[in-house]
Amino acid sequence: MPELRDLYQEVILEHSKAPRNYKEPAHTNHKAEGYNPLCGDRFTVYLEMDGDVVKDIGFQGAGCAISKASASMMTQTVKGKTKAEAQKIFRQFHDLVTGHGHATEAELGKLAVFSGVSEFPVRVKCATLAWHTLEAALEGQQEKVSTE
Amino acid sequence: MSTSVAEVVAGLDVEKIRADFPILHNKVRGHELVYLDNAATTQKPQSVIDAIVGYYESSNANIHRGVHYLSEKATEDFEQTRQAVQRFVNAAEAREIIFVRGTTEAINLVAQSFGRANVGAGDEVVITAMEHHSNIVPWQMLCEEKGAKLRVAPINDRGELILEEYAKLLTPRTKLAAIAHVSNALGTINPVKKMIAMAHAQRIPVLVDGAQAVPHLAVNVRDLDCDFYAFSAHKMYGPTGIGALYGKAALLEAMPPYQGGGDMISSVTFEKTTYNKLPHKFEAGTPDMGGVAGWRAAIEFMNGIGVARIAAHEHDLLEYATEIVGQLPGVRLIGTAKDKASVLSFVLEEVHPHDIGTILDQQGIAVRTGHHCAQPVMERFHIPATVRASFAVYNTRAEIDALARGIRRVQEVFA
Numbered sequence: 001m002p003e004l005r006d007l008y009q010e011v012i013l014e015h016s017k018a019p020r021n022y023k024e025p026a027h028t029n030h031k032a033e034g035y036n037p038l039c040g041d042r043f044t045v046y047l048e049m050d051g052d053v054v055k056d057i058g059f060q061g062a063g064c065a066i067s068k069a070s071a072s073m074m075t076q077t078v079k080g081k082t083k084a085e086a087q088k089i090f091r092q093f094h095d096l097v098t099g100h101g102h103a104t105e106a107e108l109g110k111l112a113v114f115s116g117v118s119e120f121p122v123r124v125k126c127a128t129l130a131w132h133t134l135e136a137a138l139e140g141q142q143e144k145v146s147t148e
Numbered sequence: 149m150s151t152s153v154a155e156v157v158a159g160l161d162v163e164k165i166r167a168d169f170p171i172l173h174n175k176v177r178g179h180e181l182v183y184l185d186n187a188a189t190t191q192k193p194q195s196v197i198d199a200i201v202g203y204y205e206s207s208n209a210n211i212h213r214g215v216h217y218l219s220e221k222a223t224e225d226f227e228q229t230r231q232a233v234q235r236f237v238n239a240a241e242a243r244e245i246i247f248v249r250g251t252t253e254a255i256n257l258v259a260q261s262f263g264r265a266n267v268g269a270g271d272e273v274v275i276t277a278m279e280h281h282s283n284i285v286p287w288q289m290l291c292e293e294k295g296a297k298l299r300v301a302p303i304n305d306r307g308e309l310i311l312e313e314y315a316k317l318l319t320p321r322t323k324l325a326a327i328a329h330v331s332n333a334l335g336t337i338n339p340v341k342k343m344i345a346m347a348h349a350q351r352i353p354v355l356v357d358g359a360q361a362v363p364h365l366a367v368n369v370r371d372l373d374c375d376f377y378a379f380s381a382h383k384m385y386g387p388t389g390i391g392a393l394y395g396k397a398a399l400l401e402a403m404p405p406y407q408g409g410g411d412m413i414s415s416v417t418f419e420k421t422t423y424n425k426l427p428h429k430f431e432a433g434t435p436d437m438g439g440v441a442g443w444r445a446a447i448e449f450m451n452g453i454g455v456a457r458i459a460a461h462e463h464d465l466l467e468y469a470t471e472i473v474g475q476l477p478g479v480r481l482i483g484t485a486k487d488k489a490s491v492l493s494f495v496l497e498e499v500h501p502h503d504i505g506t507i508l509d510q511q512g513i514a515v516r517t518g519h520h521c522a523q524p525v526m527e528r529f530h531i532p533a534t535v536r537a538s539f540a541v542y543n544t545r546a547e548i549d550a551l552a553r554g555i556r557r558v559q560e561v562f563a
Contacts, residue, residue: 004506004507004510004561007506008503008507008561008562013561013562017498038518039500039501039502039517039518039532039533040518040519040526040532040533041502041532042532062532063500063532064500064501064502064503065499065500065503065562066502066503120506122506123502123506126502
């Protein structure tokens with residue numbers, strides 16, 4: 001049986017209470033809004049792209065602990081990465097939370113704390129909302145993305 | 149689980165009732181199931197399950213068609229359930245009961261048939277701010293098609309309808325008022341009899357969404373004098389996929405058919421079709437006969453206990469839950485109307501309802517978290533979602549104690 005602490009790890013709870021990069025960077029040149037109509041989670045992801053590189057990133061919005069912590073840790077992870085690197089991490093992260101993971105802890109780094117999500121299928125959308133929104137922002141989409 | 153004093157006073161043997169519900173004896177995630185999501189759907193007693201199985205084992209045949217034994221038997225059973233539903237809501241005639249898939253389809257039937265025939269450009273349809281999406285969207289679709297306007301009567305901070313504002317919206321332009329009897333998100337019981345009289349004073353017909361009322365209140369459509377009443381079997385211990393629209397015969401007679409097909413016609417040629425009489429005019433196609441059989445058993449189940457006793461028991465549970473959960477630190481109750489039925493909606497400081505739902509689920513406690521298909525209600529209270537515990541006849545005070553312990557566990561995790 002899945003354990004609650006596998007899902008609500010200390011790191012996740014801490015990020016949900018004090019999210020990092022919770023801001024709109026001054027030189028934002030890409031942004032996208034993400035929405036999960038099922039639970040009402042709503043985030044905006046802001047990017048300052050320097051060519052192909054994520055020079056700065058921030059997010060704002062409201063959601064559950066899982067979605068907020070995921071958004072917070074995502075901003076830390078992809079800052080300074082290229083678009084292709086960020087997309088690759090998202091694919092690995094997606095595999096991790098859906099239980100199809102082959103990525104090693106070394107590759108995923110701190111994001112490995114989200115492995116417990118795979119035991120809670122209804123919460124996968126919470127963990128991936130910010131990432132889907134990031135993907136839309138990287139692609140330069142201005143439209144709202146939805147997990148539904 | 150122990151039986152409380154109030155349960156004895158109400159004369160209900162809750163343990164005996166629980167024994168009739170096989171699903172309540174399942175373990176969920178290693179815990180005894182505490183099922184508090186009854187406003188979404190209630191569990192089914194053995195008698196309802198048996199009636200559905202029995203129908204397929206011994207009565208199955210298409211109705212209103214064959215001259216053979218089984219078809220006659222199926223038709224008779226089907227029409228007897230119509231009479232049982234008629235008596236359950238005290239309609240004057242059985243032909244005023246139209247079988248549909250559920251409340252949503254009943255409302256859509258009225259919107260598409262009565263609405264399209266009677267609502268035109270510049271007209272208005274009045275609803276309330278506490279409606280379920282199923283009593284919003286069909287009217288929006290109609291208004292968009294016809295160039296009509298949807299007007300919304302507001303609610304106050306307790307989640308009660310503001311009657312003076314509702315009164316102001318009733319004008320010569322209003323072609324219909326569509327109002328919830330009981331709010332699914334807040335539990336508020338609307339003063340529908342008064343609201344109907346107010347509308348009727350201006351010759352405005354009224355549809356009542358009774359999905360959340362029929363499990364908890366004795367509904368008497370003739371006393372209410374409503375023109376339409378929509379309700380579902382599955383929220384009153386019956387099967388999913390079956391419900392009814394009650395409509396006054398004169399109104400239903402004047403309405404065009406909703407769907408075309410078999411059963412709703414008297415004769416068909418390629419030149420002209422003559423429609424069948426009520427209620428068949430609105431029942432195109434082979435209906436859910438197994439569901440209808442199950443519904444009859446559900447009505448018998450409720451009548452066997454007595455709706456008044458069910459209501460008294462649930463009222464006790466709601467009062468107890470309001471006290472026990474309401475006093476927990478950080479809990480804010482959403483929906484504190486004076487007149488409520490069976491719904492305790494709340495939010496917890498600093499913890500999102502979705503996280504609360506997951507942690508309660510780990511303890512075997514089923515609640516609903518989200519916007520409850522009532523997003524305008526969430527906006528009214530400036531929240532994205534709530535946790536909703538909703539009660540049925542088989543719930544106990546011990547289960548509410550379990551809910552309170554569960555909420556404290558949530559607070560420990562997030563401490």
